Amino acid sequence: MDYRWGVSVLLAPCCIICGYGFYPRSLMSNDQDMVTGMKHSLFVLKSLVSKDFKLKYRRSILGVLWSVLNPLLMMIVLSAVFSFMFRFQIENYPLYLILGQVLFSLMTDATTSAMTSIIDASPLLKKVRVEKMVFPLEKVVFGLVNFAISLIAVLAVMVFFQVIPTWRVLLIPVMLIFVSLFCVGLGLLLSSLAVFFRDVIHLWGVVTTAWMYATPIFYPLELLPDTLQNLMAWNPMYQYITYFRDIMMNGVTPSLETHLICFGMAAITFLVGLVAFRKTEHKFILYV
Numbered sequence: 428m429d430y431r432w433g434v435s436v437l438l439a440p441c442c443i444i445c446g447y448g449f450y451p452r453s454l455m456s457n458d459q460d461m462v463t464g465m466k467h468s469l470f471v472l473k474s475l476v477s478k479d480f481k482l483k484y485r486r487s488i489l490g491v492l493w494s495v496l497n498p499l500l501m502m503i504v505l506s507a508v509f510s511f512m513f514r515f516q517i518e519n520y521p522l523y524l525i526l527g528q529v530l531f532s533l534m535t536d537a538t539t540s541a542m543t544s545i546i547d548a549s550p551l552l553k554k555v556r557v558e559k560m561v562f563p564l565e566k567v568v569f570g571l572v573n574f575a576i577s578l579i580a581v582l583a584v585m586v587f588f589q590v591i592p593t594w595r596v597l598l599i600p601v602m603l604i605f606v607s608l609f610c611v612g613l614g615l616l617l618s619s620l621a622v623f624f625r626d627v628i629h630l631w632g633v634v635t636t637a638w639m640y641a642t643p644i645f646y647p648l649e650l651l652p653d654t655l656q657n658l659m660a661w662n663p664m665y666q667y668i669t670y671f672r673d674i675m676m677n678g679v680t681p682s683l684e685t686h687l688i689c690f691g692m693a694a695i696t697f698l699v700g701l702v703a704f705r706k707t708e709h710k711f712i713l714y715v
Contacts, residue, residue, distance in 0.1 A: 471557065475565040476572060494576040498529050499583065509645045517647055519588045522581075522676055527644035527668045529577045534610055534664060535635045537570030541614025542621050542631060549715035559708050563614040567607060574603075581675065595674040598681070602670050608693035609663055615700030619707045622714050642668065663692040 502525040510520050517523050541563035545552070548562045585592065620627045642664050648656055659665045666689050673679040681689075 471561050472565050472568060475561070476569050479565070479569045491576060494573050495580045495583075498525055498532070498577050498580045501528060502580075502584065505645060519590060519676065522584045522588055522590060523672065524645060525581055525584050526672050526675055527642070529574060529581060530606065530668050530671050531639055531642065531644055531664055532577075533570050533574040533606065534613075535639070536573065537567040537610040538613045538617055539631060539635070540569070541566035541610070542617035543628060544614075545618045545622055545711055546715055552712060552715060559711060560615070560704060563618040563704075564611060567610045567614055570610065571603065571607065585675070590676060592675065593678045595678060595680055598670075598674045601686070602667065602674070602689075605670075605689040605693045606667050608690075608697045609667070612693070612696035612698070612700035615704040616696075619700075619704045619711075622707070622711050638664065644668065660688075663689075663696070666692065 502521050505528070506521045506524050509524075544562035544566050545559060548559075551557065552559065617627060617631060642662060643651070643659070648659060648665075651659070666685070670681050670685060670689060673681055
């Protein structure tokens, strides 16, 4: 399977979004240097994504099919358990579940791998001068590649339940821009923290588990008390999952307010992560 064209398509918007962060302008003597730096970073990104892709499916009989089978199998198990235990009255519950599941998995996988990306790249960083931001960003891009493949599983469930997609599926790239910005911001923040405080690596697994159960992925929002329902407005992943379900399952166009909320959460997280990363990256070599 030639996946390189898909990787290039996914890399392009990420590089545009995060291009400013690749090389500080103080290191650029002119625009030509910036273009050269961007091209070099894009080449490194593509190489790292290709390497991770090959490593993930190495010696696997089904290979890339696991990116389709895994969400399907998890959906079957979870829908059987939760629909039986709680008797949810959600139409097309398996589709409701898999939409939340694949998007939350994108965030978890991307940020968890981005968190240790600088530490894992320490042998290279000690030998070669390379832009450090490339490593956490690559993990997010790799997560996007797997997410794109997992959409095949989502499509299969939609076909099974005879859910006809509307033109609103064209908003998927908009949603992915929001989620990508959010994941890159979290990844940059976590990767910089993990260099100095290794405990973050262990704590993040606990945080994401609690976050998953606190987000209406397996259950409807109405199951929560009114106080917790109001708090969901401050949960970025709930906003993104609701956006995803609206365009894929409910045939609803997200409002302008929803777009502003999603973008605002993503932009703030990205800026916080970028500032934290840039403020600390010069010390990485001393701690990795």
